[in-house]
Structure formats: C-alpha cells, structure tokens
Amino acid sequence: MQNRFSKYIPALTWAREYDRTILSNDLLAALIVTIMLIPQSLAYALLAGLPPEAGLYASIAPIILYAIFGTSRALAVGPVAVVSLMTAAALGNIVEQGTAGYAAAALLLAGLSGLILLGMGLFRLGFIANFLSHPVIAGFITASGIIIAASQLKHILGINAEGHNLLDLVMSLIKHLPETNWVTLLIGALATGFLFWVRKGLKPTLRRAGVSLALADAATKAGPVLVVVLTTLAVWVFGLDNQGVKIVGEVPQSLPPLTLPSFSPELFRQLLLPAFLISIIGFVESISVAQTLAAKKRQRIDPDQELIGLGAANVAASLTGGFPVTGGFSRSVVNFDAGAETPAAGAFTAVGLAIAAVALTPLIFFLPKATLAATIIVAVLSLVDFSILKRSWAYSKADFAAVFITILLTLTLGVEAGVSAGVGLSILLHLYKSSRPHIAEVGLVRGTEHFRNVLRHSVKTHPNVVTLRVDESLYFANARFLEDSIQNRVAGDPDIRHVILQCSAINEIDFSALESLEAINKRLDEMDVKLHLSEVKGPVMDRLEKSHFLDELTGQVFLTQYEAARVAEEGCGTARSG
Amino acid sequence: MQNRFSKYIPALTWAREYDRTILSNDLLAALIVTIMLIPQSLAYALLAGLPPEAGLYASIAPIILYAIFGTSRALAVGPVAVVSLMTAAALGNIVEQGTAGYAAAALLLAGLSGLILLGMGLFRLGFIANFLSHPVIAGFITASGIIIAASQLKHILGINAEGHNLLDLVMSLIKHLPETNWVTLLIGALATGFLFWVRKGLKPTLRRAGVSLALADAATKAGPVLVVVLTTLAVWVFGLDNQGVKIVGEVPQSLPPLTLPSFSPELFRQLLLPAFLISIIGFVESISVAQTLAAKKRQRIDPDQELIGLGAANVAASLTGGFPVTGGFSRSVVNFDAGAETPAAGAFTAVGLAIAAVALTPLIFFLPKATLAATIIVAVLSLVDFSILKRSWAYSKADFAAVFITILLTLTLGVEAGVSAGVGLSILLHLYKSSRPHIAEVGLVRGTEHFRNVLRHSVKTHPNVVTLRVDESLYFANARFLEDSIQNRVAGDPDIRHVILQCSAINEIDFSALESLEAINKRLDEMDVKLHLSEVKGPVMDRLEKSHFLDELTGQVFLTQYEAARVAEEGCGTARSG
Structure with missing residues (x-):
C-alpha cells in the first residue's frame, strides 16, 4: 500500500x-x-x-x-x-x-x-x-x-x-x-x-x-x-x-x-x-x-x-x-x-x-x-x-x-495552425521516408559467407536467383512499395526462378505487410518463381507462425542467407559473377 | 523523344x-x-x-x-x-x-x-x-x-x-x-x-x-x-x-x-x-x-x-x-x-x-x-x-x-468518418509501436564475439559498462523514449561509467533523434558516464558526420560491439557474470 x-x-x-x-x-x-x-x-x-x-x-x-x-x-x-x-x-x-x-x-x-x-x-x-x-x-x-x-x-x-x-x-x-x-x-x-x-x-x-x-x-x-x-x-x-x-x-x-x-x-x-x-x-x-x-x-x-x-x-x-x-x-x-x-x-x-x-x-x-x-x-x-x-x-x-x-505557418496563420501543420508534416515525411525503404540487391562476397549490395561490392550472384535485403521494418506504408519492387524486378528478368528476401533488418511485419508477402508469394508462383526468406528475427518469426503464410510459402525459411543462396542455386546450375 | x-x-x-x-x-x-x-x-x-x-x-x-x-x-x-x-x-x-x-x-x-x-x-x-x-x-x-x-x-x-x-x-x-x-x-x-x-x-x-x-x-x-x-x-x-x-x-x-x-x-x-x-x-x-x-x-x-x-x-x-x-x-x-x-x-x-x-x-x-x-x-x-x-x-x-x-465507424457514422478514423488509427498505432521500441541490454556470449540479450542468454557483463541495443530506427516518435530509458537505467545504477549504444538495427537517425543523442551524451557526461556507439551503419554514419555530435561525443564510435566492450572494460577492472 x-x-x-x-x-x-x-x-x-x-x-x-x-x-x-x-x-x-x-x-x-x-x-x-x-x-x-x-x-x-x-x-x-x-x-x-x-x-x-x-x-x-x-x-x-x-x-x-x-x-x-x-x-x-x-x-x-x-x-x-x-x-x-x-x-x-x-x-x-x-x-x-x-x-x-x-x-x-x-x-x-x-x-x-x-x-x-x-x-x-x-x-x-x-x-x-x-x-x-x-x-x-x-x-x-x-x-x-x-x-x-x-x-x-x-x-x-x-x-x-x-x-x-x-x-x-x-x-x-x-x-x-x-x-x-x-x-x-x-x-x-x-x-x-x-x-x-x-x-x-x-x-x-x-x-x-x-x-x-x-x-x-x-x-x-x-x-x-x-x-x-x-x-x-x-x-x-x-x-x-x-x-x-x-x-x-x-x-x-x-x-x-x-x-x-x-x-x-x-x-x-x-x-x-x-x-x-x-x-x-x-x-x-x-x-x-x-x-x-x-x-x-x-x-x-x-x-x-x-x-x-x-x-x-x-x-x-x-x-x-x-x-x-x-x-x-x-x-x-x-x-x-x-x-x-x-x-x-x-x-x-x-x-x-x-x-x-x-x-x-x-x-x-x-x-x-x-x-x-x-x-x-x-x-x-x-x-x-x-x-x-x-x-x-x-x-x-x-x-x-x-x-x-x-x-x-505559425507566423502567418497563428500558433494552432503552425504546430498542427508541423506535426502533420513530420508524420507525413516520416511515413514517406519509410514508405520507400532502401532495398539492396545483394550477392556473396568471395571467400566469405557475407552478402553485400551488388552495386557497392564485387560479389558473386546467380542468374536464376535474386536476393533482396530490405533495410526497414515492413508495415502498411511500405507494403505496396515492396510488392511493386519485387514484381518489377522479376517481371523484367525472365531468367529468375528464386527470390530470397533477406530479413536481417526487419524488426516487424504488420498485417498489411503479411498480406503483401502473401500476394507477392502468390504472384511469384504464377510467374513460376519461388519465394524464400532468410535471417528472420525471432519475434518476427513468432508472428509469422500465427498466420497461414508459412504454409503457403512456395520456398523455405533459412536461418542464414548463405544457406538460402546455396540451396536455391543448387537446383539451377553454376554461378555467374557480378 | x-x-x-x-x-x-x-x-x-x-x-x-x-x-x-x-x-x-x-x-x-x-x-x-x-x-x-x-x-x-x-x-x-x-x-x-x-x-x-x-x-x-x-x-x-x-x-x-x-x-x-x-x-x-x-x-x-x-x-x-x-x-x-x-x-x-x-x-x-x-x-x-x-x-x-x-x-x-x-x-x-x-x-x-x-x-x-x-x-x-x-x-x-x-x-x-x-x-x-x-x-x-x-x-x-x-x-x-x-x-x-x-x-x-x-x-x-x-x-x-x-x-x-x-x-x-x-x-x-x-x-x-x-x-x-x-x-x-x-x-x-x-x-x-x-x-x-x-x-x-x-x-x-x-x-x-x-x-x-x-x-x-x-x-x-x-x-x-x-x-x-x-x-x-x-x-x-x-x-x-x-x-x-x-x-x-x-x-x-x-x-x-x-x-x-x-x-x-x-x-x-x-x-x-x-x-x-x-x-x-x-x-x-x-x-x-x-x-x-x-x-x-x-x-x-x-x-x-x-x-x-x-x-x-x-x-x-x-x-x-x-x-x-x-x-x-x-x-x-x-x-x-x-x-x-x-x-x-x-x-x-x-x-x-x-x-x-x-x-x-x-x-x-x-x-x-x-x-x-x-x-x-x-x-x-x-x-x-x-x-x-x-x-x-x-x-x-x-x-x-x-x-x-x-x-x-463506417457502419454507424458513414464512409468518410470510417475510412478517416481507420487511417488515423493505423498511423497512431504504428507511431505508438515504434515509439516504444524493443531495447535489449546485451552481454557477451562466452567463447564468441556475439552480444545477446542479458534476459534470454547466459552472457558476460561488466559492472561499470552497460550496452543497449535498440531494435528500431531512431526518429522523433521514439527519441524521448530513448532518453527516458537510458537516463533511468543509468540513474538507477551508480556503478555505471560507460554506456554503449549498439546501432546494428538502426536504419536511420533523424534530427530529433540526433538532438536526443546530444542531450543523452550531455546528461551522461554530467553523471560522469561516457557514451559510445558501436556497429553504426554506413548511411547513418554519413549523416552523423554532417552534425557536431561526433565532436561532442564523450566516448568513441567502434566498428564492432566486441571492440567497444573491450575498450570500455579495459579501464574499469574485471568482468562479472550475469
């Protein structure tokens, strides 16, 4: 008491x-x-x-x-x-x-x-x-x-x-x-x-x-x-x-x-x-x-x-x-x-x-x-x-x-308009920034098990496998951007057979993003492409297990990106350099 | 054309x-x-x-x-x-x-x-x-x-x-x-x-x-x-x-x-x-x-x-x-x-x-x-x-x-009220979730160079050094939470001499968060505690270098958390187990 x-x-x-x-x-x-x-x-x-x-x-x-x-x-x-x-x-x-x-x-x-x-x-x-x-x-x-x-x-x-x-x-x-x-x-x-x-x-x-x-x-x-x-x-x-x-x-x-x-x-x-x-x-x-x-x-x-x-x-x-x-x-x-x-x-x-x-x-x-x-x-x-x-x-x-x-706006319209507009704009800009997250296409750094951005590093990739790393939690504001990015990447390259999503920077996946992943999985399936996840964080995985997504996923969930790339490439032939 | x-x-x-x-x-x-x-x-x-x-x-x-x-x-x-x-x-x-x-x-x-x-x-x-x-x-x-x-x-x-x-x-x-x-x-x-x-x-x-x-x-x-x-x-x-x-x-x-x-x-x-x-x-x-x-x-x-x-x-x-x-x-x-x-x-x-x-x-x-x-x-x-x-x-x-x-609200008040309230609530809930990010206190897993949550793993910590890992980008909605968390953690433990912020899950630091980090750095300094950063991502570091924060930082920025902990602990004596 x-x-x-x-x-x-x-x-x-x-x-x-x-x-x-x-x-x-x-x-x-x-x-x-x-x-x-x-x-x-x-x-x-x-x-x-x-x-x-x-x-x-x-x-x-x-x-x-x-x-x-x-x-x-x-x-x-x-x-x-x-x-x-x-x-x-x-x-x-x-x-x-x-x-x-x-x-x-x-x-x-x-x-x-x-x-x-x-x-x-x-x-x-x-x-x-x-x-x-x-x-x-x-x-x-x-x-x-x-x-x-x-x-x-x-x-x-x-x-x-x-x-x-x-x-x-x-x-x-x-x-x-x-x-x-x-x-x-x-x-x-x-x-x-x-x-x-x-x-x-x-x-x-x-x-x-x-x-x-x-x-x-x-x-x-x-x-x-x-x-x-x-x-x-x-x-x-x-x-x-x-x-x-x-x-x-x-x-x-x-x-x-x-x-x-x-x-x-x-x-x-x-x-x-x-x-x-x-x-x-x-x-x-x-x-x-x-x-x-x-x-x-x-x-x-x-x-x-x-x-x-x-x-x-x-x-x-x-x-x-x-x-x-x-x-x-x-x-x-x-x-x-x-x-x-x-x-x-x-x-x-x-x-x-x-x-x-x-x-x-x-x-x-x-x-x-x-x-x-x-x-x-x-x-x-x-x-x-x-x-x-x-x-x-x-x-x-x-x-x-x-x-x-x-x-x-505070000077011209007054205090209430000024502070409201400021708050609204901050939120809008934050959502805008996180609605277009950095998505890097990554490849294997030679002699290591690390995967890095293909644009910044000399890395090994495979013509039939594309790995994307999203540097942001997935939620409603960027769910559609993810759908667009993956669909456009795959639609433009008929060789692709596997898409791996490296989830190491994803702290959360909300329901909108879950439905987007389901849509991505289904659309990739119709293009005859398998979707895999790698390096999913514990709490995110706990969440995903509560949904049907993992049952419907055409590919697998891998503990490491290295393992994911190895398994995906195995069925597809030899690697090319990038 | x-x-x-x-x-x-x-x-x-x-x-x-x-x-x-x-x-x-x-x-x-x-x-x-x-x-x-x-x-x-x-x-x-x-x-x-x-x-x-x-x-x-x-x-x-x-x-x-x-x-x-x-x-x-x-x-x-x-x-x-x-x-x-x-x-x-x-x-x-x-x-x-x-x-x-x-x-x-x-x-x-x-x-x-x-x-x-x-x-x-x-x-x-x-x-x-x-x-x-x-x-x-x-x-x-x-x-x-x-x-x-x-x-x-x-x-x-x-x-x-x-x-x-x-x-x-x-x-x-x-x-x-x-x-x-x-x-x-x-x-x-x-x-x-x-x-x-x-x-x-x-x-x-x-x-x-x-x-x-x-x-x-x-x-x-x-x-x-x-x-x-x-x-x-x-x-x-x-x-x-x-x-x-x-x-x-x-x-x-x-x-x-x-x-x-x-x-x-x-x-x-x-x-x-x-x-x-x-x-x-x-x-x-x-x-x-x-x-x-x-x-x-x-x-x-x-x-x-x-x-x-x-x-x-x-x-x-x-x-x-x-x-x-x-x-x-x-x-x-x-x-x-x-x-x-x-x-x-x-x-x-x-x-x-x-x-x-x-x-x-x-x-x-x-x-x-x-x-x-x-x-x-x-x-x-x-x-x-x-x-x-x-x-x-x-x-x-x-x-x-x-x-x-x-x-x-759509059923009772009509379509416009329903959809507006839904959008408002989604944004509010998103900001709420990211305003209280998961902050883990981490320690060294024995025999490795990995740092994990002290609550979930048997790890080695040091009485004078505390390492916090924030699993979210830092921006205005969680800047204050970070200030509160760090200040309350340190105020409650007079032994602490070093705080290390492990930044591996931080994809962005906005201006509000930068000012919060400056305030944290200053307040820790007044408590005679040094602030260090570790594993800061490239783009985030580029940003920080445009500000005065790195000049004012009482501690150092380390490439790896392992190195950060080693240097911080060196001046403080032996490690204890947690």
Whole structure:
C-alpha cells in the first residue's frame, strides 16, 4: 500500500528524508524565485489577456499540487510565455478580452488542459507528445517568441493593436502607429534597453569591478524587480498616468479565489483542440526542462507521473482563478541554481506569492504596462533561435522542411495552425521516408559467407536467383512499395526462378505487410518463381507462425542467407559473377 | 523523344505490336464485357443517386482515356460499387438527389478526383495511398458492402428510405416498411434469389448436366442480363408500372454529352475532402486488381502512371456526363478471362456501350429499379468478408483494432468518418509501436564475439559498462523514449561509467533523434558516464558526420560491439557474470 501511494504521490518519498539542512536550502531558493516570479507572473497574465492578479493566482495553487504529484525535484510550475500566448490565441477568437467571459473561458481552458494531462497520465498516453518532433518544437518556439515580442510592442508604444499572428499584428501596429504615446514609449524603451543590458552586460561589468560571482548573479536576477520599482515610482511621482501611460491599476488584495470554470457545451467544444495543443506543448517543454535538471543529480523523471503532476497543477489553476500553466525553463533553472533540493521549495514559493497577493498588490497600482511588456520582450527574445534552420538543413532536408513550414505557418496563420501543420508534416515525411525503404540487391562476397549490395561490392550472384535485403521494418506504408519492387524486378528478368528476401533488418511485419508477402508469394508462383526468406528475427518469426503464410510459402525459411543462396542455386546450375 | 512519350502514353508501346490475332481476342473480350456492363452501369448510377444513363456515360470516355494512359493491359475502368456509394454519401449531404445540381456536383466530384489523381501521378505522390493499411481497406469494403446492400433494400421493397450509414438506413427502412409495394417486393425477391442461385448453384448444375465449362461460365455471366430482360418484359406485359412498380423510365438516346462541372467555390470546398478520399480508395482498389492481373502474365504496373491513367479517366467522366470511376474488380477479371490482350479491348467495350446508349435505351423503359437493386445486392455481398476480423485478431491486436474501428465507424457514422478514423488509427498505432521500441541490454556470449540479450542468454557483463541495443530506427516518435530509458537505467545504477549504444538495427537517425543523442551524451557526461556507439551503419554514419555530435561525443564510435566492450572494460577492472 505504502509503495502504491508513493508511486502516485512522489511527495511521500522525499518527505521522509526531509531535514533542517534541506529546509534551509529550500527556503532560500523559494525566496529568490518568489522575487523573480512577481513581475514575471504579472507580465504573463498580461500576455494571456488576463488581469494581473491571474498571473499570481496561477503561480500559487499549481506549484503546490505539482510539489505533491510531480517527479522533478526542481521544476517550477506556473505561467510561461508560449502557453500564455497559446491561451490568448485560443480565447481571442471566441470571447472578447477584458470581459468576465474571457476569464471564465481561461479557467475552462486550464481545467480541460488539466483533465487531458491527467487522462494521458492515467492511461499512459504520454507517447502522444512524441508526435512533436524536435524541429517542429524548435520552429514553433522561435516563431512564438517573435509573435509574443510583436504582441507586446503595443504596450511599449501605448497603442491598441490586435492579432494572433505576425501579419495581423504588424498590420494593426502600423495602422495605430500615429496614436503612439511618447511618454509610454520612453518608459518602455528605457525599460527594454535596461533589461537587455542587465542580461548581457551587467554581469561582466560587475565581475570586472571585482564583485563576487554570486552577488553578480543576484544583481542580474534583481534587474526586472528594479525596473518595476523604478518605473512604478516614476509614474507615481510625476503622475504619468495622467499623460496617458497605461498602468496596472487596482488589483484585488486577496488569496487566490475559489473559481468554477464555465461549462457551456459550445465553449467546451471550441476549447477542446486548443486545450489539447496547450497540454502537449506544455508537457514537452516541461519534461525536457525536468530531464535536464534531473540529469545533473542523477535523478529519475517518470513521464507518466509528470503528466499527472502537470494535470493536477492545471486543474488547481482552473479552480483558483488562474489559467494554463506548465513547468517553466527560466524559473526552474533559477530554482535549481538557488539550491532547491525538493519540491517543498515550490510550496514555499507559493507561500511567498500568496503573501505578495495579499500584501503587495497596492504597491503595483502605478506599475506601467510598458514595463511588463519590456520584461516579456527581453525574456522571449532568448527563445528566438533561427540556427535550427541552418542545423536541420545541414543534417536532413525533411527535418528542415518541417521546421520551415512550422515557422512560416505559425507566423502567418497563428500558433494552432503552425504546430498542427508541423506535426502533420513530420508524420507525413516520416511515413514517406519509410514508405520507400532502401532495398539492396545483394550477392556473396568471395571467400566469405557475407552478402553485400551488388552495386557497392564485387560479389558473386546467380542468374536464376535474386536476393533482396530490405533495410526497414515492413508495415502498411511500405507494403505496396515492396510488392511493386519485387514484381518489377522479376517481371523484367525472365531468367529468375528464386527470390530470397533477406530479413536481417526487419524488426516487424504488420498485417498489411503479411498480406503483401502473401500476394507477392502468390504472384511469384504464377510467374513460376519461388519465394524464400532468410535471417528472420525471432519475434518476427513468432508472428509469422500465427498466420497461414508459412504454409503457403512456395520456398523455405533459412536461418542464414548463405544457406538460402546455396540451396536455391543448387537446383539451377553454376554461378555467374557480378 | 519517342521514349519520353512512351513513358507517359503506354498505348504507344503496345500499339506497335498490335496484329490481327490480338484484335480478334480483344474484340471477343469487349463483347462479353459490354453485355455484362450494361446492367451493371445502370445499377451503379442508381446507387450513386444519378439517372441510369450516367452509368453508361461513365463507362465510355473513361475506358478510352485509361486505354491510352494506363499501364495495365486488362484493367476495365468504370463505375464501381464502393466509389458509387462514396459518391452518394459525398453528394447526399450537400445537394438534393434528383436535382440538376446533384448531377452537376457529381461531375465536379469526378473532375476534382481526376485532378487529384493526375496531380499525385505527376508529382509522384502515390505513396499517400500507402496510408491506407490493408486491414483498414478490408474493413472499409466489408462495411461499405453492408451499407450498399441495405441502401438497395428500399428499391426491393418499393419504399422511400434515406441515410448514408447503417443506423440511419435501418431506422428509415423500418419507418417506411408499412408502405411496402408487394408487387415490387415479389419482383425484387425473385430477381435477388435467382441471381444468387446463378452465382452459386447454376454452374455446378450445368456441369453435372454435362455442359462444357466455357458454356457454363457464359451462362453464369449472362444471368444478370436474363433477369433484366425477363423482369422488363413482365412489367411491360402485365402493366406492373401501374401497380406502383418503379421503373427506369425514359432514358435519353444519346452519345455521352459534353458537360462542364459546376464551379461554385463553396461546392468546391465541400467536395475536396470526399474527392480526395474517393481518389485514394479508388486508386488502391484499382492498383491491387491491376497488380494481380499483371502478375499472371509477368507484366509491369507503374503506380505513378496508373494515377495518371485513372486521373485522365475521371476527368473524362466529368466532361461527359459521368461520375467518379476507377478500375473495377469483377469487370477487369471478366475482361482478362475473356482473353483481352491490350487496352484496345477497353476501347472496343466503349464502342459497344456507346451503341447501347444510342440504340438500346428505349428497351429499358420498363426495367424495374428492383431488378437493378437485386444486381447490386448480389454483387456487393461478395465484398462482405468478416474473416478479416478473425485473421487480424490472430496476428496482431493493433491491426485488429484498426479493422474493428473502421467497420464500426463506417457502419454507424458513414464512409468518410470510417475510412478517416481507420487511417488515423493505423498511423497512431504504428507511431505508438515504434515509439516504444524493443531495447535489449546485451552481454557477451562466452567463447564468441556475439552480444545477446542479458534476459534470454547466459552472457558476460561488466559492472561499470552497460550496452543497449535498440531494435528500431531512431526518429522523433521514439527519441524521448530513448532518453527516458537510458537516463533511468543509468540513474538507477551508480556503478555505471560507460554506456554503449549498439546501432546494428538502426536504419536511420533523424534530427530529433540526433538532438536526443546530444542531450543523452550531455546528461551522461554530467553523471560522469561516457557514451559510445558501436556497429553504426554506413548511411547513418554519413549523416552523423554532417552534425557536431561526433565532436561532442564523450566516448568513441567502434566498428564492432566486441571492440567497444573491450575498450570500455579495459579501464574499469574485471568482468562479472550475469
């Protein structure tokens, strides 16, 4: 019983080893992460089109639920850039931003996403995430980063602009450009410039000035908080909100509220696909962060349990006024680097954010939205990495095509179209490649028992016997290609009396391929040609024995290709050289 | 130039060898096929929801176009049962049957289907048809046969009934059952019973009575024509049309008219997916018939050229008052058995049908629709074969699932949902299987240089070295599984210092898998474990050399697993037994 609980509630495992040292490490990490998360949470709520407090709420209960059910010891769960963008894109086409319906729809989206993740975890369907190939993810994240940055330009310029893809956004920005608020632009540009400098230039400068590495790191991380404080003060002192600078305004002083998502069937239907995509993308992002951090300490990550942890976190977000969440890269790395040893650090972070939600919200009344936009822009531009185009081009044109289409369609049509097209194209290209497997005609290398490709090696063949080696498992996508190849090879050469299929590279034969082999056997028989198999792997042979194929086979099954060729050639006369 | 033309117009090849013997063989085959096709063409038009003459028109120009562009010498192109059902299902939801719009939509459907096939042929995209696994096709055809038979019951009963899936059809039949026309039912039942008897009992009876095989065969084939003649006479003589028996009525005496499909963009959009499905299903059906017949004479079939032949045939159908066509099984077999040697037999059949369309149409005025329905029912019930369920269950549960879902959804939701779900599920199951490849931990078989699974064989292993053999190509669907497997294996055993990946069964490594290998290499490095590769295939190695992976690899690449294990173990001490 103990073991079964521990399997589904990993917290029971680490809680038993918990001691004072771990506690103090976890507390310190929690403090650092809390400070970092306050501006980040507000900013991602803005990106998702929600009021700022939603960002804080989405970082409290979900962190605790993940701490109980998740398997990563350092992963920090909460709103992240790409998922916030996908939330805005999903809701933007359905309900109007700023309405009560919008926030309710965000809760439903988080709830659906949580249930999908829980379902995938319980039924061990995590493999679905494998459909997202690395090039598609890389392309998608790069394109999303660009869209996110573009979507925040309106806050920097102090104008209105709408759109969930780059084209719409840019058109809208150009249209509203004359309405630019110069004070807002000044704040936004200064904040963006300062944050870029903090990220790139501050640390080397401090180090050159003899500041210790730890202190330089801390200063770098405190940059966003400093910008928040300075710009808020500037707005308050100079009354810039009266100059048209948009501010965060009143934020309720409250713990996360208990909320129930809307249950309209129409909304449910419209949000199902976006929720599925958000779940998958969020899971893929999160697990790769978790794996990277776990490897540094030789810890295990259980992907199915991760689905349950993330699912519980999203359900929690939906019941406490949040929106879809997942494990974030930057917050997890900060958590890990700050010395977090167990998920309890996450729970302490939640307490810190809860205190912030209750006590600090009045202080951000004058926080300009342009500052939050600057935080987002600087954070997401690090996601943009076009080198994937160059690297995939060098390695494989098919993978390049998948990246390219994903980036192109995400930028022009939006996140859902982009990622769907990328996934579809990856699968299509994979099936295409394996539908035309490498089929080598092989012959005996003189003085050995090895058979190699007749085109690459000087080998011995026989005019009446042809041996083909298929370098791929046989399944529906290449079954017909095999039929065509063998039939065309034999139809073109009236001397052939034996066809040997060397099966050494065949890991599986599915039912379609079995029927194709039966058809090949029958058609060869009508041409008066015998079909033999050689070097069939054990599991494949077990399968074949369950069918009638071996009874109908006109030739034999040989353990080795050498034996097969010897027996087939025996009845046919002498060998010729090739 | 000659050769290039011959490639795209196979008729140029066989036309050069044409002589008087071939001519007389082709003419005889054409006569037999023409007689068989007259009732069949009328019946399939009825099934597609079109006026009877559309069936004749769809058999004339398409045959000629296929004769010019197709590569099969015996394939007979025209309306077939499954494609006619799909046509009715595609149009039934969009336009009302019996209207001019319905016939115009059928032309557009044939035109679109033709263009899709031509496009696939010219761009060599025939591999798309590989997405249809054999179990899905078998399930789809069985379910379609049942739906077709059920859809014809209304003609046998003389009532109205509608629906494109079994549930709707049966509900509708039950509702209208009280309106049964008893005279129609008598004709329908007698015709069906007689045709069944002709198919099953006539030939043995004649043979027992000492009739020659050829004559018995001919009598069997003449059965449908006899039923047409007898029931038409019965209606005419007894004036049964006044008793409520529905008849074919007036059919224009005309050669196929020149027609232009409708070009409404809305209709275009609605018919694109059905046209695509019809193209794929039609192509798969046709090519398997063509392959089977070609094998009997050691002839070649070029799948891409077949797409062009079928595409041209469908474009011709759309321009001459027809509807979607493909190569039919029964008509092609009859054509082949009757001795057709070249596609000219098809052209002669077209002439025969053109004569029928001009001269014989007044004779079928009194032909009862119940007779045509009986022809269809008897023909399609031979398509119904539930043994695929049993055979696939015995061989592979995944393939069984694909058949079962295809049959279930085709019967309950209709043809398009059924075939789409079947294709989707096949791909999903394939990716699922290859996403969790067999990964064996291997050790050295004593006294040899062979490495085998530690679980199945008594082998020598080393406490600090683990060797894993993946029995599958590495690509995006299993890249993460590989990461998880290796990380969990190593995280659980602190002694491990070397991981060797034996790559003998890996035919490909895509970009996702490459990035996973890079991540594995990096994570193992952080655990202070070296990663080695052994027995990497040539093409895979070529690929890897284009990337930075080999520079970053902490270990080495070995030609043989034996060498890899020896080098890795050298630095680690003595071996232990497993």
